[in-house]
Amino acid sequence: xxxxxxxxxxxxxxxxxxxxxxxxxxxxxxxxxxxxxxxxxxxxxxxxxxxxxxxxxxxxxxxxxxxxxxxxxxxxxxxxxxxxxxxxxxxxxxxxxxxxxxxxxxxxxxxxxxxxx
Amino acid sequence: xxxxxxxxxxxxxxxxxxxxxxxxxxxxxxxxxxxxxxxxxxxxxxxxxxxxxxxxxxxxxxxxxxxxxxxxxxxxxxxxxxxxxxxxxxxxxxxxxxxxxxxxxxxxxx
Numbered sequence: 001x002x003x004x005x006x007x008x009x010x011x012x013x014x015x016x017x018x019x020x021x022x023x024x025x026x027x028x029x030x031x032x033x034x035x036x037x038x039x040x041x042x043x044x045x046x047x048x049x050x051x052x053x054x055x056x057x058x059x060x061x062x063x064x065x066x067x068x069x070x071x072x073x074x075x076x077x078x079x080x081x082x083x084x085x086x087x088x089x090x091x092x093x094x095x096x097x098x099x100x101x102x103x104x105x106x107x108x109x110x111x112x113x114x115x116x117x
Numbered sequence: 118x119x120x121x122x123x124x125x126x127x128x129x130x131x132x133x134x135x136x137x138x139x140x141x142x143x144x145x146x147x148x149x150x151x152x153x154x155x156x157x158x159x160x161x162x163x164x165x166x167x168x169x170x171x172x173x174x175x176x177x178x179x180x181x182x183x184x185x186x187x188x189x190x191x192x193x194x195x196x197x198x199x200x201x202x203x204x205x206x207x208x209x210x211x212x213x214x215x216x217x218x219x220x221x222x223x224x225x226x227x
Contacts, residue, residue, distance in 0.1 A: 004159075031213045042205060043160070043217040092159050096213045103148035103167050106207070106215060108159030 002027055002095050004109035012115045013083055020079045021112045023093030028073035031096040031104075034066070036089045037111070043092065049076040083116045090114070121208055121218035129224045130196055138191045138204055138221045146208035149182055149189045150215075154203040196225045 003026040013019050023032065032049040047055040047068055055068035070076045080087050090111045099105040121142045130136055140149070148167045152160035164173050166182035166189060173180045177200075179192040189206055206218040 040203065040220075040222060042220045045215070048213070094159075099165060100167065103165060103209060104213060105150065105162055105165055107162060108152075110157070110159045113157075 001105075002029060002097055002107045004093055004095060004107060006093055006109040006112050008112060009110065010113040010115075012117065014117055015084055017083055018079055018081045019083065019114060020077050021091055021093075021114075023076045023078070023109055025074045025095055029095040029097060030073065032070065032076045033094045033096070033106075034068060034076070034078045035092040035094060035108075037092060038089055046078070046091075049078075080114065083114075085116045088114055088116045121206060121216050123204075123206060123218040123221045125221060126219065127222050127224075129226065132197055132225055132227050133195050134225075136193050136196060136223070138193075138223075140189045140191075140206035140208075140218050142187050142208060142216075144208065144210065144216075145186050146210065147186075148209045149186070150207045150209075151180055151189070151191055152205045152207065154205060155201075160203075160205055193223075196223075198225045198227050201225050 005024045007022045034046040035043040037043045045058050046061045047057040049055050049068050049070040051070045067079045090113050092111045093109040094106050096104045096106045124139045150165045151163045154160040164180045169184045169186045171182045177194045181190050201224050204221045207215045
């Protein structure tokens with residue numbers, strides 16, 4: 001398993017500003033991900049944070065809006081840029097670790113609850 | 118677009134009752150995971166099922182993976198208020214790619 005922490009746990013931001021969310025893992029992991037979750041709803045993958053190279057974004061998400069850094073195997077940041085009220089959501093960091101011969105398991109941080117006014 | 122549909126979407130039951138949550142797709146998954154999420158926290162992994170037809174038990178929770186590895190179910194026996202939360206299934210479509218289900222919000226009343 002892996003223990004993941006996120007900072008900040010929550011924030012209230014003004015429209016047009018940017019917020020950087022930090023994700024720290026207690027062990028080195030290859031795969032880190034960023035998700036978005038509307039309260040009470042399912043998770044949508046934003047991007048895969050690749051160490052040493054640019055993040056891989058899912059359809060509907062772009063680097064200019066959600067720049068991601070991955071300087072090493074235990075840390076990543078997600079920035080939500082030029083925020084609007086539609087960006088209000090919970091942002092979750094996760095990692096995947098090998099659990100068996102043919103599968104891996106995913107573990108999540110506690111999330112960052114963002115409210116944009 | 119691959120979808121994982123969960124049913125029911127909402128469930129409110131009395132303590133001691135049994136319930137089953139379903140997770141269905143038209144896609145085949147190499148493995149499938151179930152999570153429970155409580156307010157203000159991230160999803161917590163409950164179980165991973167890998168083999169078609171596999172059944173795993175975790176105390177009062179029974180998980181089954183469909184024979185064709187396209188669907189799964191979670192059965193809770195004698196539900197308790199501590200079981201309250203959002204239940205999510207997630208299917209693995211590639212080495213590290215997951216699709217999350219639409220979610221089932223369970224409330225167990227004391």
